[in-house]
Amino acid sequence: MPTEHAFPDSAAKGTLGGSDAERLSISMGPSHPSTHGVLRIQLELDGEVVTKADPVIGYLHRGDEKIAENMTYNQFVPYTDRLDYLAPLANNMAYAIAVEKLAKLEVPPRCQAIRVITAEMARISSHLLGLGAFGIDVGAWTVFLYTFTEREKLYKLFEELTGARFTTSYSRIGGVSRDVPPGWLERVDAFCVQFLPNLEEVLNLLTRNKIFMDRTSGIGVISKEDAIAYGLTGPNLRGSGVPLDLRKDRPYSGYEQYDFDVAVGTQGDSYDRYLVRGEEMRQSVRIIRQAVAKFPPGKWCAEDARRIVAPRKDKVLTSMEELIQNFMIVTEGPQMPPGEVYFEAENPKGALGFFVVSKGGGVPWRLKIRAPSFCNLSILPKLCVGAMVADIVAILGSLDFVMGECDR
């Protein structure tokens, strides 16, 4: 028999006899269709109404931070893919920029444009899946199939650029691993053009749908103060009315050149968060099209960063100097100066932060990953109290978290 779960305030848990005698303690998850991965919520129910909710995480803890202390900076890039595995390219970029800050390395404009385009495509991909999963959870199967069709088109583009459908491992410290293939930018633009009407068709299934609105309006309301106090970021924060978007407020990787709006909600309920994500997809398309139109020529990685970026392959195979340089970078890692940096990027789920402590050398001393889903989930005990069990499903869908990131 599983041991009895100890709630945080178990001392106040009351004795049998009295209203507590009617409470049912039930474990929702870790294998549950609606928990979006391996999340377990220990619920205490009074009939259908939740009186206590205690999320138990850690079912996908893979030891990423400890692994980072044993890998070179470039070797860790595949692990960053699998943090928020719905938008791997965005994680790759956030990690690369954070480590480049250690050496104060500037990447050329073409690399920045590639990073912005791929990050916005990853944002569209992540929100589409969030939308699809949210739809399935509240009962709308069609939404899932439509969004997956669009995601398959994105996967085709990712595969052409990076070699993998997702889990791309595309960035390197100092740039990206390869340049865009010929014709890729035109295909991205063509995708954007056909995506907008398809997106409207998908959103039309839900936005004015009476059933959907009844299930999500007024459910899971997060106030502005709560959102800031619990460290929420991303669409969850913006849905509550706080206009914070790191792409606008602390622009990185050339975001200041692009013209886009930030979607901000008013009520802070699940419906608002859904609307914010839908609008963000439209804005992402805007950014991509501008980036493709302004795409600069040049190199896709920093040159002359001698102990950090691998030199050109043709030089490596023919010249001794470059051969040694490449060997050192691959075996020892890109040599970073000692110091500490903290960088947050605006990922689809929120602000993904990397705190890198370097003591010199090619391997970090400590890499702390500030996962947006970890902070977004911490508000769950407060949100679920007073809600019904079916509402929890709507709340989880609207928070749009990913356990790979939350547990690392």
Add this chain to the structure above:
Amino acid sequence: MPPAPDAVAALKGGWAGVTERASLDHPAVNVPAADLLGVLGALKGAHGFDMLADVAGVDWGEGAKPRFSVVYHLFSTSTHAYVRVASDCPLDSAPELPSATGLWPGANWHEREAFDMFGIRFAGHPDLRRIIMWDGYAHYPLRKDFPLAGVESALPDAEITAETGVGTIAAPMMGGPFVASTGQMNMGEAEPRAKDESWNERRPKPGA
């Protein structure tokens, strides 16, 4: 977004123990454990750093004094600036710091994770228990003396252990991870090795 150097100066003026910390990007301060809540409260209230972005535990190694620190990153939603606050845990054998949950309820989970990974306790935390590893786990994984491969221990569910006969094992590293350690170069370990290393071009095969 200009950094807030006046915040650092104000903090140094307000508390004797606060010193400036070397940082590559954001303004940073070192704060002794006794002044931590005062400094965090001042940053949150007077200087407008209303969001707690991150709480990271750091283990500086078994020989370092002090061994454990906790690094807080605060963010201001109005000026969009960050500030880093680092505090060393006074005792190495029982690292402890005051809890920031009174200032930010979001610190609850971050501090539970620092406790889980390093064993750093937070005085005044409402519910300090493990969050990532299972409740009965006996080790603190991110400490430097804990191996990446892990140590053998029992699975969380005794029934399953009895049924399958499986416990946690040290993950098979097979000579890896194949990277030189921090700050050190060891070229001999980095190269691919021959299967039979008893002889090479300088040393003849034994018995030949």
Add this chain to the structure above:
Amino acid sequence: MASANAELAYNSKIEGDVVVSRADAVINWIRSNSMWPMPMGLACCAIELMAVGASRFDIARFGAEVMRFSPRQADVMIVSGTVTYKMASAVRRIYDQMSEPKWVIAMGACASSGGMYRSYAVLQGVDRILPVDVYLSGCPPRPEALLDALVKLQEKVKREPSASKLLSA
């Protein structure tokens, strides 16, 4: 000794509406073509599993679109994603709750062997706690690879001596 996967025999002129066959062939044919997966979707491979269920790589063609999250109603458990030690107990418990006959597909590198996560928290291969029938490599495996694994599992099922197992059980 005739093999278990002998074809069904049917000749309408002689037998009319009666089909004569070996019990094994019929049972295995039914089982393999309507294999309901229990998606143990843990991590990134779960996304590829969802993609297999979606329209481009339709798993419904193989009779497996009914993804039953209730173990009592499922036939094959597709372990997709990293199994950590904390999760291992839940996976085993769910496997025990599945009713016979049941099979397991270990999808992806993490489920087959621990993948690239050689760390203290990851179970080094789900076959340490479950008997696995098909291992699928990839990180994540392409949806076509998962369909290939399903087809291989179907072929394995077609070769099983199911009638004698049922009679002896």
